[in-house]
Amino acid sequence: MFNSKSGFLLPKIRTVALSVVMALGATALPATTQADETSCSPFTPLIMGQEEFVYVWTLGVEGVGDGSDKLVTVDVNPKSKTFGKVIASLSVGGRNEAHHVGLSDDRRYLWGGGLDTSHIFIFDVHTDPAKPKLVKVVKDFVEKSGGIVGPHTFYATPGRMIITGLSNNKDHGGVTAHVVYNNKGEFVNTVHIPTTEMNGVKGDGYNYDVAINPKKNVMLSTSFTGWNNYMMDLGKMVKDPEAMKRFGNTSVMWDYKTMKPIKVFSTPGAPLEARWSWNKGDNWAVTTTALTSNIWVFAQDMQGEWQAHNVGTIGNPADIPLPVDISITNDGKGLWINTFMDGTSRFWDFSDRMHPKELYKKKIGSQVNMVSQSYDGKRVYYTSSLLGNWDKKGADDEQYLKMFYWDGKELKEGFSLDFYKEKLGRAHHMKFQVRDMSKLKPLHAANTGLDSLSLVMRETADK
Amino acid sequence: MNFLRAVFARLERLPRGGVFSLLLVMLPSAGTVLAADSPGAATASPAVLEFVPPVAGTYELQRIMAATDGRVLDINGNTHDLSEFTGGKVTLLSFIYSSCADASGCPYAYVVFHQMQTRLERNPRLAGRVRLVSLSFDPKRDTPEVLALYAGDNAKAGRPVEWKFLTTGSVRELLPILNAFGQDVFLDMDPATGKHRGTYSHVLKIFLIDRARTVREIYTTAYLMPDMVYNDILTLLLEEGLKLE
Numbered sequence: 001m002f003n004s005k006s007g008f009l010l011p012k013i014r015t016v017a018l019s020v021v022m023a024l025g026a027t028a029l030p031a032t033t034q035a036d037e038t039s040c041s042p043f044t045p046l047i048m049g050q051e052e053f054v055y056v057w058t059l060g061v062e063g064v065g066d067g068s069d070k071l072v073t074v075d076v077n078p079k080s081k082t083f084g085k086v087i088a089s090l091s092v093g094g095r096n097e098a099h100h101v102g103l104s105d106d107r108r109y110l111w112g113g114g115l116d117t118s119h120i121f122i123f124d125v126h127t128d129p130a131k132p133k134l135v136k137v138v139k140d141f142v143e144k145s146g147g148i149v150g151p152h153t154f155y156a157t158p159g160r161m162i163i164t165g166l167s168n169n170k171d172h173g174g175v176t177a178h179v180v181y182n183n184k185g186e187f188v189n190t191v192h193i194p195t196t197e198m199n200g201v202k203g204d205g206y207n208y209d210v211a212i213n214p215k216k217n218v219m220l221s222t223s224f225t226g227w228n229n230y231m232m233d234l235g236k237m238v239k240d241p242e243a244m245k246r247f248g249n250t251s252v253m254w255d256y257k258t259m260k261p262i263k264v265f266s267t268p269g270a271p272l273e274a275r276w277s278w279n280k281g282d283n284w285a286v287t288t289t290a291l292t293s294n295i296w297v298f299a300q301d302m303q304g305e306w307q308a309h310n311v312g313t314i315g316n317p318a319d320i321p322l323p324v325d326i327s328i329t330n331d332g333k334g335l336w337i338n339t340f341m342d343g344t345s346r347f348w349d350f351s352d353r354m355h356p357k358e359l360y361k362k363k364i365g366s367q368v369n370m371v372s373q374s375y376d377g378k379r380v381y382y383t384s385s386l387l388g389n390w391d392k393k394g395a396d397d398e399q400y401l402k403m404f405y406w407d408g409k410e411l412k413e414g415f416s417l418d419f420y421k422e423k424l425g426r427a428h429h430m431k432f433q434v435r436d437m438s439k440l441k442p443l444h445a446a447n448t449g450l451d452s453l454s455l456v457m458r459e460t461a462d463k
Numbered sequence: 464m465n466f467l468r469a470v471f472a473r474l475e476r477l478p479r480g481g482v483f484s485l486l487l488v489m490l491p492s493a494g495t496v497l498a499a500d501s502p503g504a505a506t507a508s509p510a511v512l513e514f515v516p517p518v519a520g521t522y523e524l525q526r527i528m529a530a531t532d533g534r535v536l537d538i539n540g541n542t543h544d545l546s547e548f549t550g551g552k553v554t555l556l557s558f559i560y561s562s563c564a565d566a567s568g569c570p571y572a573y574v575v576f577h578q579m580q581t582r583l584e585r586n587p588r589l590a591g592r593v594r595l596v597s598l599s600f601d602p603k604r605d606t607p608e609v610l611a612l613y614a615g616d617n618a619k620a621g622r623p624v625e626w627k628f629l630t631t632g633s634v635r636e637l638l639p640i641l642n643a644f645g646q647d648v649f650l651d652m653d654p655a656t657g658k659h660r661g662t663y664s665h666v667l668k669i670f671l672i673d674r675a676r677t678v679r680e681i682y683t684t685a686y687l688m689p690d691m692v693y694n695d696i697l698t699l700l701l702e703e704g705l706k707l708e
Contacts, residue, residue, distance in 0.1 A: 043685055043686070105683075158682070158683050158686070159527050159528065159678065160681075186528065188525050189525055189526075214685050214686040215513050216513055217514040218514075255517065257691070258517050258521070258523075438649030439664060442683065442685050
């Protein structure tokens with residue numbers, strides 16, 4: 001992808017079969033079936049079986065190890081002798097406010113962003129998944145995008161990466177855009193978040209996360225806050241009434257094909273992670289609001305118009321539990337919701353998506369941010385860091401990766417890694433990987449291939 | 464309605480030869496489709512794309528990347544630069560192998576391409592402006608002779624919408640092309656023997672390329688609707704200044 005030596009073209013290959021095996025990175029290992037985690041793009045091959053590695057995009061902390069941001073690789077294969085251990089740590093040099101990572105549409109590369117520097121780090125995670133390699137650093141994000149700052153979500157589409165910006169270089173506020181790069185790390189285009197009124201709701205131009213439903217040709221985006229706030233000390237910010245006004249209050253439904261907004265929704269209080277239910281036949285999405293502790297579901301009405309529904313309240317909003325990351329089960333029937341301030345993970349029953357109920361909760365640590373579950377939902381992983389300047393102070397500043405087994409009733413700890421003791425830093429976003437990617441398929445390809453073929457056959461006859 | 468009966472009936476109207484014999488072999492395995500069409504499954508939601516594609520010419524397709532070049536062989540065994548088949552016309556290109564039996568893979572691409580060819584040829588204004596390219600990633604077995612059989616009448620010279628079937632002289636020549644387009648291909652290995660089973664795992668991708676050899680859209684199984692592909696082709700032709708009426 002980035003060069004012919006990165007895994008494809010090997011010299012002195014004698015037979016066709018052998019050369020393809022070697023050059024395409026396939027191994028003679030037994031196929032590990034399919035795999036995945038529900039936050040991935042529908043275009044990315046998914047791990048439906050046992051994940052073998054967890055990559056943790058980790059913020060460097062002054063005085064901890066080398067003090068730099070790093071990609072930490074943890075072995076999570078239960079058959080491995082190093083299960084639950086750090087097996088690689090790749091420092092990128094310097095502190096960038098490391099935040100989110102995203103896998104490319106071929107799952108060969110992992111893109112990680114720095115919210116402060118706006119640098120983007122592209123790691124090769126297929127040549128040797130146990131030991132990722134930094135292959136490119138994109139430093140032209142602000143310049144190429146026309147002043148967009150803070151690359152947040154990395155959401156793969158075929159041959160490209162949609163990168164949500166959080167801010168801009170004019171006032172470092174929240175008015176921003178989506179920025180598209182191709183898989184070679186080259187700029188494609190910038191798509192601004194609406195700031196005008198649509199359907200009676202004025203767009204605020206803010207951005208955070210995106211999620212695509214290809215069957216409906218729609219993309220949902222949410223909104224957070226700009227550089228001025230996310231780089232400010234949390235204690236200072238909450239005492240600044242003007243700063244607290246500068247949070248996103250909208251979500252936007254887009255036509256994915258044309259990248260044009262269809263409708264702006266009022267979802268006050270910083271709607272964060274966006275997820276679609278991948279259950280076959282489901283076409284609804286969910287987000288939670290950080291400041292108002294609400295759960296919003298997006299679905300079409302009888303006329304086909306997208307509507308947003310406030311369907312639940314998380315904890316006591318007056319306490320500002322600060323809902324952060326969410327993780328939806330593969331059948332869309334359950335949702336993990338983390339609340340940062342009380343360090344608690346909550347499992348909500350979404351069997352009736354318009355009337356979800358909290359069934360279970362467990363304190364994971366003094367603070368908790370990200371949650372990622374295996375495709376089968378039996379393993380749930382947690383990390384601790386929200387933002388470098390928003391994490392708790394002193395003894396409450398626990399930094400960890402923890403894995404729990406989930407039997408549908410209770411979380412039981414599988415392993416725990418102290419990221420300060422390991423001299424790593426603040427543990428933020430996670431992505432899974434396996435050694436053998438040859439059998440992985442995007443969810444929709446696996447589920448709908450025959451259906452799609454039947455459609456085309458019908459169209460062939462009809463057109 | 465029995466889905467398979469309907470499919471077979473429609474296949475009767477399609478041209479003989481080529482990959483359609485393979486489709487006939489493959490489709491009986493489509494039991495899940497049959498089940499989905501049965502009365503008992505009537506409440507199941509369709510898994511096909513559920514939207515009306517945007518009107519051609521009302522949107523702009525992204526300029527994703529330059530289409531790479533490389534050395535290829537046509538069905539007569541003649542060597543060409545791949546760029547001969549990606550420039551000057553709007554081109555749909557997909558990577559296939561002739562013995563693929565994955566319903567969501569090559570046969571799917573083949574049916575979509577066939578539909579595109581038939582549909583585009585109905586509009587005389589589009590004659591000579593659009594090209595289809597099927598490029599094999601199995602050069603050992605997909606020789607020019609085998610591809611000629613696979614192509615059947617679709618590759619006949621002089622058609623208003625040409626359909627080129629290409630292969631490469633070796634894996635060494637193929638790999639840089641796959642690499643540049645971002646098309647993954649894995650050998651299916653027998654875990655007992657460690658030998659290649661003869662089949663490949665890949666995620667279907669179809670590349671829409673403009674006349675200046677820039678990739679403007681990439682379709683995958685998760686996002687492939689013939690009506691949408693057709694409108695995208697028209698969008699690129701309108702961008703060139705073509706008057707459709």
